[in-house]
Amino acid sequence: MSEDIKDIVSSAPKVLELLYKDLAQPGIKAIGQALGTVLEFSTSLLLPIKLLNEKFKLNFAKRLNEYKTKLEAIPEDKRCEVHPQIGLPIIEKLTYTTCDEIADLFTSLLASASSIDTANTAHPAFISMIERMSPDEARILEYLKDKEDIQYCDINAYLKEGSGFVCLYEHVTVLDVDIPLTYPQNTNAYLANFVSLGILRDKKGIFRTDKTQYNRIREKYKVEELTKEYVPTKFNSIDVDESYYQVTPFGRLFIQACIK
Structure with missing residues (x-):
């Protein structure tokens, strides 16, 4: 030395x-x-x-x-x-x-x-x-500092024959509209990572009564236009299932400590 x-x-x-x-x-x-x-x-x-x-x-x-x-x-x-x-x-x-x-x-x-x-x-x-986070996920954390959840929708097209359906869009949000994400196509992966880290909890099957965010998602994914184009010619119906990711107490602590 x-x-x-x-x-x-x-x-x-x-x-x-x-x-x-x-x-x-x-x-x-x-x-x-x-x-x-x-x-x-x-x-x-x-x-x-x-x-x-x-x-x-x-x-x-x-x-x-x-x-x-x-x-x-x-x-x-x-x-x-x-x-x-x-x-x-x-x-x-x-x-x-x-x-x-x-x-x-x-x-x-x-x-x-x-x-x-x-x-x-x-x-x-x-x-x-x-x-275990990317820059995009850091931006989502910043977005969450004064929020309790991230609302999402599953957009399903029900088949004309039988009781099955096709999932057109799964767990879609308007995060890429509200946050400048470098890779918006990875949004679902980012949210899944947050769930695995204990920051978010998927409350699938439960929805918020305030429809503001859900309506924004409907508009973004043109649900009304899809319905006019494909129902009843191709599908029986196109339905929107509303739910949300909830920030966990552990996630809130993490955000408090790491976001200024």
Whole structure:
């Protein structure tokens, strides 16, 4: 090991010195206080050695600055030291996370762990949950921060012979209208992932009495036009089954901790 690397490893608790020239700035001091123990333990993760790589260093500095902005929004008397169980894996992720939407979830979770008012919401399981998300899913989480559900419809065409039906559209929503998704065709996969993570619960068979969202779905998928075109020439009827995904208590906690 070169002398330069030995020196950096020996000064691992002073990781901030590798990133900032003026450690006396209030924001930098706040980071040091909140992440003091985390940065000390980061020696085992060889964070100082990683920061010898300029790309790692620039990316990590960017993420730390984003965290600093959120930390400064917390009143000074409400700040607390981040527990290493939460802080260490997040710091590790921030060294290589280049996607802004995913990094924002990590830095928001770290900020939640930095406040005595919200530290209880920063569950360790949330770290691996963020890892299993795409940028589009991060945008859906942002959409859900002030909502309790996502309403959907199944649009079925009933056959003229027998009692069977053809599902024309399954679990369709207007999320791609309300959210700028990069891959709107993956919406159902995103929602299925949220169900698997425990963020949403599929309430199939139960519907909301407010028809606003359901009517928007009907209009988007042109149910009235389909009925005029294919009933009764091809199908007996085209029916719309209304239901919704409900945000679970665990999902609400996750959103509170990771969305600012």
